[in-house]
Amino acid sequence: xxxxxxxxxxxxxxxxxxxxxxxxxxxxxxxxxxxxxxxxxxxxxxxxxxxxxxxxxxxxxxxxxxxxxxxxxxxxxxx
Numbered sequence: 162x163x164x165x166x167x168x169x170x171x172x173x174x175x176x177x178x179x180x181x182x183x184x185x186x187x188x189x190x191x192x193x194x195x196x197x198x199x200x201x202x203x204x205x206x207x208x209x210x211x212x213x214x215x216x217x218x219x220x221x222x223x224x225x226x227x228x229x230x231x232x233x234x235x236x237x238x239x240x
Contacts, residue, residue: 167197168197192226193227
């Protein structure tokens with residue numbers, strides 16, 4: 162589960178929430194898979210500045226979506 166490891170390494174303080182969401186939410190799983198794919202592509206194209214920038218931006222956009230889902234999940238767990 163490389164996709165899970167990638168996002169846990171990005172948000173280590175939220176590991177439990179990440180594991181819960183990954184197990185329960187297909188949308189979250191898909192985002193994690195997309196993130197892992199984008200990070201692999203970034204590593205692959207790091208020598209090509211233009212392509213690397215594209216994959217870096219894509220990774221950052223996915224991170225923001227994941228962060229929003231994590232925050233929403235934490236708000237929901239508080240109530």
